[in-house]
Amino acid sequence: xxxxxxxxxxxxxxxxxxxxxxxxxxxxxxxxxxxxxxxxxxxxxxxxxxxxxxxxxxxxxxxxxxxxxxxxxxxxxxxxxxxxxxxxxxxxxxxxxxxxxxxxxxxxxxxxxxxxxxxxxxxxxxxxxxxxxxxxxxxxxxxxxxxxxxxxxxxxxxxxxxxxxxxxxxxxxxxxxxxxxxxxxxxxxxxxxxxxxxxxxxxxxxxxxxxxxxxxxxxxxxxxxxxxxxxxxxxxxx
Amino acid sequence: xxxxxxxxxxxxxxxxxxxxxxxxxxxxxxxxxxxxxxxxxxxxxxxxxxxxxxxxxxxxxxxxxxxxxxxxxxxxxxxxxxxxxxxxxxxxxxxxxxxxxxxxxxxxxxxxxxxxxxxxxxxxxxxxxxxxxxxxxxxxxxxxxxxxxxxxxxxxxxxxxxxxxxxxxxxxxxxxxxxxxxxxxxxxxxxxxxxxxxxxxxxxxxxxxxxxxxxxxxxxxxxxxxxxxxxxxxxxxxxxxxxxxxxxxxxxxxxxxxxxxxxxxxxxxxxxxxxxxxx
Numbered sequence: 001x002x003x004x005x006x007x008x009x010x011x012x013x014x015x016x017x018x019x020x021x022x023x024x025x026x027x028x029x030x031x032x033x034x035x036x037x038x039x040x041x042x043x044x045x046x047x048x049x050x051x052x053x054x055x056x057x058x059x060x061x062x063x064x065x066x067x068x069x070x071x072x073x074x075x076x077x078x079x080x081x082x083x084x085x086x087x088x089x090x091x092x093x094x095x096x097x098x099x100x101x102x103x104x105x106x107x108x109x110x111x112x113x114x115x116x117x118x119x120x121x122x123x124x125x126x127x128x129x130x131x132x133x134x135x136x137x138x139x140x141x142x143x144x145x146x147x148x149x150x151x152x153x154x155x156x157x158x159x160x161x162x163x164x165x166x167x168x169x170x171x172x173x174x175x176x177x178x179x180x181x182x183x184x185x186x187x188x189x190x191x192x193x194x195x196x197x198x199x200x201x202x203x204x205x206x207x208x209x210x211x212x213x214x215x216x217x218x219x220x221x222x223x224x225x226x227x228x229x230x231x232x233x234x235x236x237x238x
Numbered sequence: 239x240x241x242x243x244x245x246x247x248x249x250x251x252x253x254x255x256x257x258x259x260x261x262x263x264x265x266x267x268x269x270x271x272x273x274x275x276x277x278x279x280x281x282x283x284x285x286x287x288x289x290x291x292x293x294x295x296x297x298x299x300x301x302x303x304x305x306x307x308x309x310x311x312x313x314x315x316x317x318x319x320x321x322x323x324x325x326x327x328x329x330x331x332x333x334x335x336x337x338x339x340x341x342x343x344x345x346x347x348x349x350x351x352x353x354x355x356x357x358x359x360x361x362x363x364x365x366x367x368x369x370x371x372x373x374x375x376x377x378x379x380x381x382x383x384x385x386x387x388x389x390x391x392x393x394x395x396x397x398x399x400x401x402x403x404x405x406x407x408x409x410x411x412x413x414x415x416x417x418x419x420x421x422x423x424x425x426x427x428x429x430x431x432x433x434x435x436x437x438x439x440x441x442x443x444x445x446x447x448x449x450x451x452x453x454x455x456x457x458x459x460x461x462x463x464x465x466x467x468x469x470x471x472x473x474x475x476x477x478x479x480x481x482x483x484x485x486x487x488x489x490x491x492x493x494x495x496x497x498x499x500x501x502x503x504x505x506x507x508x509x510x511x512x513x514x515x516x517x
């Protein structure tokens with residue numbers, strides 16, 4: 001039992017600190033990739049996620065269920081904006097905006113309905129906002145279909161895995177797929193059990209961050225390739 | 239296993255484990271499908287490119303071979319016809335230097351002049367076959383009409399041509415291409431079709447110049463044309479293809495709706511005033 005607890009803790013720490021890994025790479029190569037908006041969105045999301053994780057450590061466990069909605073809501077917005085930036089087709093961009101608005105409104109109405117207070121007491125007590133998480137997952141999966149659809153039709157791009165955005169999308173998909181069932185079953189099981197299963201989401205989160213690092217490194221590589229050769233002054237005409 | 243040990247609710251644990259695994263497998267499956275599909279598309283495109291390159295190579299070879307054949311024909315015309323004629327004229331003039339008799343001298347000069355006239359006519363014919371003067375001076379309509387009149391005049395076949403909308407001429411380079419294509423088609427019809435008539439009409443359609451050739455003999459349809467284009471035979475047809483490619487034109491071989499006549503349609507886009515034709 002103690003051994004299991006140690007493994008759980010190890011994954012907790014790894015997942016917690018793995019958020020910093022892509023941020024660290026971003027800082028190292030900041031000069032080369034500072035112009036890329038999609039990378040900026042990913043890094044902003046990681047900073048936000050890290051801040052949320054810190055908050056979850058220091059804030060009382062009883063009010064964790066008020067922090068999760070904030071995390072879910074903004075996480076879906078970060079991911080949607082990321083897809084909005086990496087998809088080029090105008091119609092798909094419009095579809096992302098419309099879907100995101102619908103998802104945001106649905107999530108907000110769910111929070112208003114589920115979390116409203118009756119005489120200062122929460123009407124319902126839930127561990128996790130499973131419904132908005134499920135909606136978010138489906139919407140992000142839909143956006144990733146848009147992305148892959150665009151990539152299939154793109155004849156200029158020889159290998160999709162040479163693109164940094166592909167690794168970003170892959171990270172997001174693995175993270176959402178890995179944590180989906182844990183999140184949606186969170187309210188059906190006890191808090192104790194939820195913490196035991198949380199190791200799955202931690203693993204998914206670690207994989208996501210590794211893929212984000214790959215995306216950042218590919219982005220750096222591409223920026224280096226795109227960089228024009230320095231003009232040799234002796235070859236220029238006066 | 240770790241998960242199963244961790245809980246006392248094996249049902250939920252099983253669903254959770256299988257669900258997560260299923261989601262991950264689905265996600266990875268989707269990504270692998272996209273990667274393999276993309277590879278397949280790329281392989282297909284590369285094969286298409288390769289085929290196109292091979293086709294270009296065949297067309298280039300055909301055009302080189304045709305050029306060589308044309309040169310050989312020219313060389314043969316000059317060597318076999320013009321050469322002996324000029325040599326004979328030289329003989330007559332030499333005779334003039336040796337023979338001092340005035341009447342004989344006049345006769346040989348007259349003979350030499352006759353031969354020189356024949357040679358001039360011969361060289362003119364060769365030159366006309368290279369570049370018809372009617373085409374150069376009066377345009378495609380006159381040159382095609384002239385060609386058809388000559389064919390009809392031979393009495394072997396009934397040939398007629400009619401230009402309906404050709405007020406604005408094509409560029410001279412394009413006219414030459416169209417003329418050569420028509421010439422090649424007519425030659426093929428005369429050689430292989432055994433038809434009793436050839437009829438050519440010209441119209442404009444959607445900004446393109448259309449020329450339609452009808453004949454009642456044996457002919458080919460588009461699939462035959464494409465097959466011959468890819469094979470090593472059919473040099474003339476390959477030449478037609480490469481010429482039309484330069485003019486960005488199209489050609490369609492088909493059988494008439496009544497299945498009685500063969501029809502060849504040449505489509506040439508009208509000139510863009512800013513476009514320059516790189517021949």
